Amino acid sequence: MSAEVPTQHPCHAYRSLMERHRNVGRLAAIAEIISRDFLTAMPEGAYMNRLDQISYLHKRIHNDIVCCDAQRELEEAQDHVEAHGGLWDEWDRANLQGMVDIFRSHSIQTPETMEESARIANEGRRLHREVLKKGDWSAGVPHLKRVVDFTRKMAEKKAKWRGSATLYEALVQDYSPGLDLKTIWKWFNQLDRELLQMLPLVMERQSQRSKIVEMTGSFDPKAQMWLNRALIEMLGFDFDRGSLHETSHSPVEGGTPDDTRLVIKTADSSNFLDSLKSALHEGGHGLYTQGLPAKGEWAYQPVAQDLGTMMHESQALFVEMILGRTPEFFRFLAPRLEGLFHTIRDPALTAENLYRIKTNVRPTLNRRQADEVTYFFHIFLRFQIECDLIEGKIEVEDIPAYWTEWMHNKLGIMPQNHAEGVLQDVHWFVGKFGYFQSYTLGHMVAAQIFERMRTDIPQIFGKIERGDFRQVQYWLHKNIYSKGSLMPAEALLKDVTGYKASPDFLISHLENRYLSD
Ligand SMILES: [Zn+2]
Structure with a gap:
Protein backbone atom coordinates (compact mmCIF):
# COMPACT_ATOMS: atom_id res chain seq x y z
CA MET A 1 0.00 0.00 0.00
CA SER A 2 1.49 3.34 -0.95
CA ALA A 3 1.54 6.27 1.45
CA GLU A 4 -0.96 8.97 0.61
CA VAL A 5 -0.98 12.70 1.14
CA PRO A 6 -4.40 13.31 2.68
CA THR A 7 -3.82 17.04 3.08
CA GLN A 8 -6.68 19.24 1.96
CA HIS A 9 -4.64 22.39 2.29
CA PRO A 10 -6.24 25.21 0.28
CA CYS A 11 -2.95 26.40 -1.24
CA HIS A 12 -2.43 24.50 -4.47
CA ALA A 13 1.27 25.41 -4.73
CA TYR A 14 1.89 24.08 -1.20
CA ARG A 15 0.11 20.81 -1.99
CA SER A 16 2.31 20.45 -5.04
CA LEU A 17 5.43 21.16 -2.93
CA MET A 18 4.37 18.48 -0.45
CA GLU A 19 4.11 16.01 -3.30
CA ARG A 20 7.58 17.09 -4.50
CA HIS A 21 9.08 16.54 -1.04
CA ARG A 22 7.37 13.18 -0.74
CA ASN A 23 9.07 12.10 -3.97
CA VAL A 24 12.42 13.56 -2.96
CA GLY A 25 12.05 11.81 0.41
CA ARG A 26 11.42 8.47 -1.29
CA LEU A 27 14.64 8.86 -3.27
CA ALA A 28 16.53 9.91 -0.14
CA ALA A 29 15.17 6.84 1.69
CA ILE A 30 16.46 4.60 -1.10
CA ALA A 31 19.87 6.31 -0.90
CA GLU A 32 19.90 5.76 2.88
CA ILE A 33 19.13 2.06 2.66
CA ILE A 34 21.64 1.27 -0.08
CA SER A 35 24.24 3.24 1.91
CA ARG A 36 23.64 1.05 5.01
CA ASP A 37 23.74 -2.05 2.80
CA PHE A 38 27.12 -0.74 1.53
CA LEU A 39 28.42 -1.30 5.09
CA THR A 40 26.79 -4.61 5.88
CA ALA A 41 25.67 -6.92 3.07
CA MET A 42 27.16 -5.51 -0.16
CA PRO A 43 29.63 -7.82 -1.92
CA GLU A 44 32.98 -6.05 -2.45
CA GLY A 45 32.69 -6.45 -6.24
CA ALA A 46 29.59 -4.23 -6.28
CA TYR A 47 31.55 -1.28 -4.88
CA MET A 48 32.00 0.79 -8.06
CA ASN A 49 28.40 0.36 -9.17
CA ARG A 50 27.10 1.18 -5.70
CA LEU A 51 29.20 4.35 -5.59
CA ASP A 52 27.69 5.31 -8.92
CA GLN A 53 24.13 4.59 -7.74
CA ILE A 54 24.46 6.59 -4.53
CA SER A 55 26.07 9.62 -6.17
CA TYR A 56 23.52 9.60 -9.00
CA LEU A 57 20.64 9.55 -6.51
CA HIS A 58 22.07 12.59 -4.71
CA LYS A 59 22.40 14.48 -8.00
CA ARG A 60 18.85 13.55 -8.94
CA ILE A 61 17.51 14.65 -5.53
CA HIS A 62 19.27 17.99 -5.95
CA ASN A 63 17.76 18.54 -9.40
CA ASP A 64 14.26 17.74 -8.12
CA ILE A 65 14.65 20.24 -5.27
CA VAL A 66 15.98 23.24 -7.20
CA CYS A 67 13.95 23.14 -10.43
CA CYS A 68 12.11 26.29 -11.67
CA ASP A 69 8.68 24.88 -10.79
CA ALA A 70 9.76 24.50 -7.16
CA GLN A 71 10.93 28.11 -7.02
CA ARG A 72 7.64 29.36 -8.45
CA GLU A 73 5.60 27.19 -6.08
CA LEU A 74 7.57 28.39 -3.07
CA GLU A 75 6.90 32.01 -4.03
CA GLU A 76 3.18 31.30 -4.50
CA ALA A 77 2.95 29.46 -1.17
CA GLN A 78 4.70 32.30 0.66
CA ASP A 79 2.28 34.80 -0.93
CA HIS A 80 -0.58 32.57 0.22
CA VAL A 81 0.67 32.66 3.83
CA GLU A 82 0.76 36.45 3.72
CA ALA A 83 -2.70 36.75 2.23
CA HIS A 84 -4.45 33.94 4.14
CA GLY A 85 -2.40 33.46 7.32
CA GLY A 86 -5.38 32.03 9.22
CA LEU A 87 -5.45 29.00 6.92
CA TRP A 88 -1.90 27.98 7.87
CA ASP A 89 -1.38 26.16 11.17
CA GLU A 90 2.01 25.93 12.91
CA TRP A 91 2.87 22.57 11.30
CA ASP A 92 2.22 23.80 7.76
CA ARG A 93 4.11 27.03 8.43
CA ALA A 94 7.13 25.12 9.80
CA ASN A 95 6.93 22.69 6.88
CA LEU A 96 6.96 25.51 4.34
CA GLN A 97 9.89 27.18 6.12
CA GLY A 98 11.74 23.83 5.95
CA MET A 99 11.05 23.67 2.20
CA VAL A 100 12.42 27.20 1.73
CA ASP A 101 15.59 26.35 3.71
CA ILE A 102 16.17 23.15 1.74
CA PHE A 103 15.66 24.97 -1.57
CA ARG A 104 18.06 27.76 -0.62
CA SER A 105 20.77 25.48 0.72
CA HIS A 106 20.65 23.40 -2.48
CA SER A 107 20.39 26.31 -4.90
CA ILE A 108 23.89 27.55 -4.01
CA GLN A 109 25.38 24.21 -5.08
CA THR A 110 25.53 22.53 -8.50
CA PRO A 111 24.27 18.99 -9.27
CA GLU A 112 27.88 17.96 -9.89
CA THR A 113 28.90 19.22 -6.43
CA MET A 114 26.20 17.13 -4.79
CA GLU A 115 27.28 14.08 -6.78
CA GLU A 116 30.92 14.64 -5.85
CA SER A 117 30.03 15.13 -2.18
CA ALA A 118 28.25 11.74 -2.04
CA ARG A 119 31.11 10.07 -3.91
CA ILE A 120 33.73 11.50 -1.52
CA ALA A 121 31.74 10.34 1.51
CA ASN A 122 31.44 6.74 0.34
CA GLU A 123 34.98 6.47 -1.05
CA GLY A 124 36.23 7.94 2.22
CA ARG A 125 34.33 5.47 4.37
CA ARG A 126 35.93 2.54 2.61
CA LEU A 127 39.40 4.10 2.52
CA HIS A 128 39.18 4.90 6.23
CA ARG A 129 38.57 1.24 7.09
CA GLU A 130 41.72 0.26 5.15
CA VAL A 131 44.10 2.95 6.45
CA LEU A 132 42.89 2.50 10.03
CA LYS A 133 43.56 -1.25 9.85
CA LYS A 134 47.15 -0.58 8.75
CA GLY A 135 47.64 2.61 10.78
CA ASP A 136 48.79 4.18 7.50
CA TRP A 137 48.25 7.94 7.78
CA SER A 138 50.21 8.82 4.63
CA ALA A 139 47.89 6.63 2.50
CA GLY A 140 44.95 8.75 3.69
CA VAL A 141 46.56 12.17 3.15
CA PRO A 142 45.77 12.63 -0.60
CA HIS A 143 42.09 11.84 0.00
CA LEU A 144 41.92 14.15 3.01
CA LYS A 145 43.52 16.99 1.02
CA ARG A 146 40.91 16.49 -1.69
CA VAL A 147 38.14 16.56 0.94
CA VAL A 148 39.49 19.72 2.60
CA ASP A 149 39.82 21.55 -0.75
CA PHE A 150 36.30 20.50 -1.71
CA THR A 151 34.90 21.44 1.73
CA ARG A 152 36.55 24.87 1.72
CA LYS A 153 34.94 25.64 -1.66
CA MET A 154 31.52 24.49 -0.42
CA ALA A 155 32.01 26.52 2.79
CA GLU A 156 32.73 29.72 0.80
CA LYS A 157 29.33 29.47 -0.90
CA LYS A 158 27.58 28.55 2.35
CA ALA A 159 29.20 31.39 4.30
CA LYS A 160 28.12 33.93 1.68
CA TRP A 161 24.55 32.61 1.65
CA ARG A 162 24.22 32.35 5.43
CA GLY A 163 26.17 35.48 6.28
CA SER A 164 28.39 33.36 8.54
CA ALA A 165 31.30 35.05 10.32
CA THR A 166 33.81 32.45 9.10
CA LEU A 167 34.01 29.49 6.70
CA TYR A 168 34.07 27.06 9.62
CA GLU A 169 30.99 28.64 11.16
CA ALA A 170 29.14 28.02 7.87
CA LEU A 171 29.99 24.30 8.14
CA VAL A 172 29.03 24.09 11.82
CA GLN A 173 25.66 25.62 10.95
CA ASP A 174 24.99 22.76 8.53
CA TYR A 175 24.82 20.48 11.54
CA SER A 176 23.66 22.92 14.22
CA PRO A 177 21.34 25.41 12.50
CA GLY A 178 21.01 28.72 14.32
CA LEU A 179 24.12 28.38 16.49
CA ASP A 180 27.06 30.74 16.08
CA LEU A 181 30.68 29.88 16.64
CA LYS A 182 31.14 32.57 19.27
CA THR A 183 28.56 30.89 21.52
CA ILE A 184 30.12 27.45 21.04
CA TRP A 185 33.58 28.82 21.89
CA LYS A 186 32.16 30.41 25.04
CA TRP A 187 30.58 27.11 26.16
CA PHE A 188 33.66 25.09 25.24
CA ASN A 189 36.01 27.45 27.08
CA GLN A 190 33.83 27.14 30.21
CA LEU A 191 33.85 23.34 29.94
CA ASP A 192 37.60 23.35 29.35
CA ARG A 193 38.21 25.41 32.48
CA GLU A 194 35.80 23.59 34.77
CA LEU A 195 36.48 20.04 33.62
CA LEU A 196 40.24 20.53 33.88
CA GLN A 197 39.69 21.47 37.53
CA MET A 198 37.31 18.57 38.08
CA LEU A 199 39.48 15.86 36.49
CA PRO A 200 42.20 15.52 39.20
CA LEU A 201 39.57 15.67 41.95
CA VAL A 202 37.63 12.80 40.41
CA MET A 203 40.77 10.74 39.79
CA GLU A 204 41.98 11.32 43.37
CA ARG A 205 38.61 10.25 44.74
CA GLN A 206 38.52 7.13 42.60
CA SER A 207 42.10 6.14 43.51
CA GLN A 208 41.07 5.79 47.15
CA ARG A 209 38.64 2.99 46.35
CA SER A 210 39.37 -0.73 46.04
CA LYS A 211 40.69 -1.81 42.66
CA ILE A 212 38.38 -2.45 39.72
CA VAL A 213 38.24 -6.12 38.70
CA GLU A 214 39.16 -6.30 35.01
CA MET A 215 37.09 -8.55 32.75
CA THR A 216 38.98 -11.69 31.76
CA GLY A 217 36.14 -13.88 30.49
CA SER A 218 35.21 -14.77 26.94
CA PHE A 219 31.85 -13.46 25.81
CA ASP A 220 30.14 -15.23 22.94
CA PRO A 221 29.58 -12.61 20.17
CA LYS A 222 26.18 -14.13 19.35
CA ALA A 223 25.09 -13.79 22.98
CA GLN A 224 26.34 -10.18 22.95
CA MET A 225 24.17 -9.36 19.97
CA TRP A 226 21.20 -11.05 21.66
CA LEU A 227 21.76 -8.83 24.71
CA ASN A 228 22.15 -5.69 22.57
CA ARG A 229 18.97 -6.46 20.73
CA ALA A 230 17.00 -7.26 23.90
CA LEU A 231 18.13 -4.07 25.65
CA ILE A 232 17.34 -1.66 22.86
CA GLU A 233 14.00 -3.39 22.37
CA MET A 234 13.24 -2.82 26.06
CA LEU A 235 14.20 0.81 25.59
CA GLY A 236 11.48 1.06 22.95
CA PHE A 237 13.14 0.25 19.62
CA ASP A 238 10.64 -1.41 17.29
CA PHE A 239 12.26 -4.30 15.40
CA ASP A 240 9.27 -4.46 13.06
CA ARG A 241 10.50 -1.13 11.70
CA GLY A 242 14.24 -1.47 12.20
CA SER A 243 17.19 -3.79 12.47
CA LEU A 244 20.59 -4.18 14.10
CA HIS A 245 23.69 -5.14 12.12
CA GLU A 246 27.43 -5.47 12.69
CA THR A 247 30.10 -3.90 10.46
CA SER A 248 33.86 -3.82 10.02
CA HIS A 249 33.44 -0.11 9.19
CA SER A 250 32.78 2.60 11.78
CA PRO A 251 29.35 2.34 13.44
CA VAL A 252 26.54 4.47 12.06
CA GLU A 253 22.78 4.76 12.21
CA GLY A 254 20.51 5.61 9.32
CA GLY A 255 17.39 4.90 7.37
CA THR A 256 13.88 6.18 7.86
CA PRO A 257 11.26 5.93 10.65
CA ASP A 258 9.82 2.85 8.97
CA ASP A 259 13.15 1.19 8.21
CA THR A 260 15.77 2.26 10.75
CA ARG A 261 19.14 0.55 10.41
CA LEU A 262 21.48 0.41 13.39
CA VAL A 263 24.99 -0.57 12.33
CA ILE A 264 27.42 -1.27 15.18
CA LYS A 265 31.01 -2.43 15.51
CA THR A 266 31.51 -6.21 15.26
CA ALA A 267 31.35 -7.75 18.76
CA ASP A 268 34.71 -8.48 20.42
CA SER A 269 34.66 -11.70 22.47
CA SER A 270 36.94 -10.24 25.17
CA ASN A 271 34.71 -7.28 26.05
CA PHE A 272 30.94 -7.22 25.71
CA LEU A 273 30.75 -3.66 27.09
CA ASP A 274 32.17 -2.16 23.86
CA SER A 275 29.51 -3.73 21.69
CA LEU A 276 26.85 -2.81 24.26
CA LYS A 277 28.03 0.81 24.29
CA SER A 278 27.81 0.96 20.50
CA ALA A 279 24.30 -0.57 20.55
CA LEU A 280 23.07 1.86 23.21
CA HIS A 281 24.47 4.84 21.31
CA GLU A 282 23.12 3.88 17.89
CA GLY A 283 19.94 2.66 19.60
CA GLY A 284 19.41 6.15 21.05
CA HIS A 285 19.72 7.57 17.52
CA GLY A 286 17.34 4.91 16.24
CA LEU A 287 14.68 5.62 18.86
CA TYR A 288 14.67 9.27 17.78
CA THR A 289 14.42 8.36 14.09
CA GLN A 290 11.58 5.89 14.69
CA GLY A 291 9.68 8.38 16.85
CA LEU A 292 9.61 11.20 14.26
CA PRO A 293 6.13 12.20 13.02
CA PHE A 332 19.22 -4.39 36.25
CA LEU A 333 21.84 -5.79 33.87
CA ALA A 334 24.22 -7.72 36.14
CA PRO A 335 21.94 -10.57 37.34
CA ARG A 336 21.06 -11.34 33.71
CA LEU A 337 24.65 -11.81 32.54
CA GLU A 338 25.57 -15.09 34.27
CA GLY A 339 23.10 -17.22 32.35
CA LEU A 340 23.79 -15.40 29.11
CA PHE A 341 27.57 -15.74 29.18
CA HIS A 342 27.69 -19.03 31.20
CA THR A 343 29.64 -17.60 34.11
CA ILE A 344 29.29 -18.22 37.84
CA ARG A 345 29.99 -15.51 40.39
CA ASP A 346 32.50 -13.69 38.19
CA PRO A 347 33.60 -10.73 40.38
CA ALA A 348 34.09 -8.61 37.23
CA LEU A 349 30.40 -8.88 36.39
CA THR A 350 28.85 -7.58 39.60
CA ALA A 351 26.65 -4.50 39.25
CA GLU A 352 29.04 -2.46 41.38
CA ASN A 353 32.12 -3.50 39.36
CA LEU A 354 30.47 -2.95 35.97
CA TYR A 355 29.33 0.49 37.11
CA ARG A 356 32.86 1.30 38.20
CA ILE A 357 34.35 0.11 34.89
CA LYS A 358 31.98 2.35 32.94
CA THR A 359 32.44 5.36 35.21
CA ASN A 360 36.20 5.03 35.67
CA VAL A 361 37.73 8.39 34.80
CA ARG A 362 41.20 8.58 33.29
CA PRO A 363 42.61 10.22 30.17
CA THR A 364 42.54 7.87 27.18
CA LEU A 365 43.65 8.18 23.57
CA ASN A 366 40.49 6.89 21.95
CA ARG A 367 37.40 9.10 21.76
CA ARG A 368 34.93 6.23 21.76
CA GLN A 369 36.50 4.68 24.83
CA ALA A 370 36.71 7.98 26.69
CA ASP A 371 34.96 8.38 30.03
CA GLU A 372 32.24 10.95 30.50
CA VAL A 373 34.49 13.60 32.10
CA THR A 374 37.32 13.55 29.54
CA TYR A 375 35.08 12.97 26.50
CA PHE A 376 34.79 16.70 25.97
CA PHE A 377 38.55 17.12 25.48
CA HIS A 378 38.49 14.71 22.53
CA ILE A 379 35.83 16.88 20.92
CA PHE A 380 37.59 20.14 21.79
CA LEU A 381 40.80 18.93 20.08
CA ARG A 382 39.00 17.98 16.88
CA PHE A 383 36.96 21.21 16.94
CA GLN A 384 40.12 23.32 17.10
CA ILE A 385 41.88 21.32 14.38
CA GLU A 386 38.87 21.67 12.06
CA CYS A 387 38.61 25.37 12.78
CA ASP A 388 42.28 25.98 11.88
CA LEU A 389 42.19 23.60 8.92
CA ILE A 390 39.14 25.10 7.22
CA GLU A 391 40.38 28.64 7.85
CA GLY A 392 43.69 27.67 6.19
CA LYS A 393 45.84 28.21 9.32
CA ILE A 394 47.11 24.63 9.10
CA GLU A 395 47.19 21.98 6.36
CA VAL A 396 46.37 18.26 6.44
CA GLU A 397 50.06 17.34 6.89
CA ASP A 398 50.20 19.37 10.14
CA ILE A 399 47.43 17.40 11.89
CA PRO A 400 49.44 14.55 13.52
CA ALA A 401 51.94 16.91 15.22
CA TYR A 402 49.12 19.25 16.33
CA TRP A 403 47.20 16.26 17.71
CA THR A 404 50.14 14.79 19.64
CA GLU A 405 51.19 18.10 21.17
CA TRP A 406 47.63 19.02 22.18
CA MET A 407 46.94 15.63 23.79
CA HIS A 408 50.23 15.80 25.66
CA ASN A 409 49.69 19.34 26.92
CA LYS A 410 46.05 18.86 27.86
CA LEU A 411 45.81 15.29 29.14
CA GLY A 412 49.44 14.21 29.53
CA ILE A 413 49.14 11.30 27.09
CA MET A 414 50.50 10.73 23.57
CA PRO A 415 49.43 8.35 20.80
CA GLN A 416 52.14 5.84 19.88
CA ASN A 417 50.80 5.35 16.36
CA HIS A 418 48.32 6.95 13.95
CA ALA A 419 45.59 4.39 14.64
CA GLU A 420 45.56 5.59 18.26
CA GLY A 421 45.54 9.21 17.12
CA VAL A 422 44.50 10.97 13.92
CA LEU A 423 43.07 7.92 12.15
CA GLN A 424 40.55 6.82 14.78
CA ASP A 425 37.53 8.72 13.42
CA VAL A 426 35.81 8.37 10.05
CA HIS A 427 34.33 11.90 10.03
CA TRP A 428 37.02 13.79 8.10
CA PHE A 429 37.35 10.97 5.57
CA VAL A 430 33.65 11.29 4.69
CA GLY A 431 33.71 15.10 4.62
CA LYS A 432 31.95 15.72 7.93
CA PHE A 433 33.74 18.90 8.96
CA GLY A 434 31.75 20.82 11.56
CA TYR A 435 30.13 17.70 13.02
CA PHE A 436 32.28 16.95 16.08
CA GLN A 437 30.96 19.77 18.23
CA SER A 438 27.53 18.05 18.03
CA TYR A 439 28.75 15.39 20.49
CA THR A 440 29.51 17.85 23.27
CA LEU A 441 26.44 19.96 22.54
CA GLY A 442 24.45 16.71 22.54
CA HIS A 443 25.98 15.69 25.89
CA MET A 444 25.00 19.10 27.31
CA VAL A 445 21.44 18.75 26.02
CA ALA A 446 21.19 15.15 27.30
CA ALA A 447 22.16 16.29 30.82
CA GLN A 448 19.70 19.18 30.64
CA ILE A 449 16.88 16.91 29.48
CA PHE A 450 17.64 14.36 32.20
CA GLU A 451 17.40 16.99 34.92
CA ARG A 452 13.90 17.84 33.75
CA MET A 453 12.90 14.22 33.26
CA ARG A 454 13.91 13.38 36.84
CA THR A 455 11.37 15.84 38.18
CA ASP A 456 8.68 14.76 35.71
CA ILE A 457 8.94 10.98 36.25
CA PRO A 458 8.48 9.87 39.89
CA GLN A 459 10.89 7.12 41.04
CA ILE A 460 12.71 7.13 37.73
CA PHE A 461 15.74 5.34 39.20
CA GLY A 462 13.61 2.51 40.62
CA LYS A 463 12.06 2.08 37.19
CA ILE A 464 15.48 1.88 35.52
CA GLU A 465 16.55 -0.76 38.07
CA ARG A 466 13.50 -2.87 37.14
CA GLY A 467 14.20 -2.44 33.41
CA ASP A 468 11.00 -0.48 33.02
CA PHE A 469 11.80 2.24 30.48
CA ARG A 470 8.22 2.90 29.35
CA GLN A 471 7.83 6.29 31.02
CA VAL A 472 11.27 7.46 29.87
CA GLN A 473 10.31 6.52 26.35
CA TYR A 474 6.90 8.16 26.64
CA TRP A 475 8.52 11.37 27.93
CA LEU A 476 11.04 11.50 25.08
CA HIS A 477 8.37 10.72 22.52
CA LYS A 478 5.99 13.36 23.79
CA ASN A 479 8.57 16.11 24.32
CA ILE A 480 11.20 15.50 21.63
CA TYR A 481 10.58 12.84 18.98
CA SER A 482 6.98 13.67 18.04
CA LYS A 483 7.82 17.37 17.60
CA GLY A 484 9.93 16.73 14.49
CA SER A 485 11.19 20.11 13.25
CA LEU A 486 8.15 22.06 14.42
CA MET A 487 10.46 24.56 16.13
CA PRO A 488 14.25 25.07 16.19
CA ALA A 489 16.28 22.91 18.61
CA GLU A 490 17.09 25.79 20.94
CA ALA A 491 13.43 26.80 21.23
CA LEU A 492 12.32 23.22 21.86
CA LEU A 493 14.91 22.81 24.61
CA LYS A 494 13.73 26.00 26.31
CA ASP A 495 10.12 24.89 25.92
CA VAL A 496 10.74 21.46 27.43
CA THR A 497 13.26 22.26 30.19
CA GLY A 498 12.47 25.91 30.90
CA TYR A 499 16.06 26.96 30.19
CA LYS A 500 18.22 27.85 27.23
CA ALA A 501 21.09 25.48 26.34
CA SER A 502 23.92 25.79 28.84
CA PRO A 503 26.99 23.77 29.90
CA ASP A 504 25.94 24.24 33.55
CA PHE A 505 23.64 21.19 33.39
CA LEU A 506 26.41 18.93 32.12
CA ILE A 507 28.82 20.20 34.75
CA SER A 508 26.36 19.60 37.58
CA HIS A 509 25.50 16.14 36.19
CA LEU A 510 29.21 15.23 36.22
CA GLU A 511 29.68 16.67 39.73
CA ASN A 512 26.72 14.65 40.98
CA ARG A 513 27.87 11.41 39.43
CA TYR A 514 31.64 11.68 39.98
CA LEU A 515 32.15 13.87 43.04
CA SER A 516 29.24 13.31 45.34
CA ASP A 517 28.30 9.63 45.43
ZN1 LIG B 1 26.11 9.37 17.39
Missing part, protein backbone atom coordinates in the same frame (compact mmCIF):
# COMPACT_ATOMS: atom_id res chain seq x y z
CA ALA A 294 6.41 10.41 9.70
CA LYS A 295 2.92 9.04 9.29
CA GLY A 296 0.21 10.12 6.82
CA GLU A 297 0.53 13.59 5.38
CA TRP A 298 3.87 14.24 7.11
CA ALA A 299 5.66 11.29 5.52
CA TYR A 300 8.96 12.58 4.07
CA GLN A 301 8.07 16.23 4.79
CA PRO A 302 10.72 18.69 6.10
CA VAL A 303 8.75 19.30 9.33
CA ALA A 304 8.90 15.56 10.08
CA GLN A 305 12.71 15.50 10.05
CA ASP A 306 14.98 15.57 13.12
CA LEU A 307 16.36 18.78 14.62
CA GLY A 308 19.94 18.34 13.47
CA THR A 309 22.93 16.60 14.94
CA MET A 310 22.98 18.33 18.35
CA MET A 311 19.55 16.89 19.14
CA HIS A 312 20.33 13.55 17.44
CA GLU A 313 23.55 13.10 19.42
CA SER A 314 21.73 14.18 22.60
CA GLN A 315 19.36 11.24 22.15
CA ALA A 316 22.22 8.81 21.52
CA LEU A 317 24.31 10.10 24.45
CA PHE A 318 21.30 10.20 26.75
CA VAL A 319 20.86 6.45 26.33
CA GLU A 320 24.57 5.59 26.18
CA MET A 321 26.09 7.88 28.80
CA ILE A 322 23.35 9.27 31.03
CA LEU A 323 20.82 6.45 31.45
CA GLY A 324 23.22 3.63 30.50
CA ARG A 325 25.75 4.60 33.18
CA THR A 326 23.47 4.86 36.20
CA PRO A 327 24.15 2.35 39.02
CA GLU A 328 20.52 1.25 38.62
CA PHE A 329 21.08 0.29 34.97
CA PHE A 330 23.89 -2.07 36.02
CA ARG A 331 21.80 -3.45 38.89
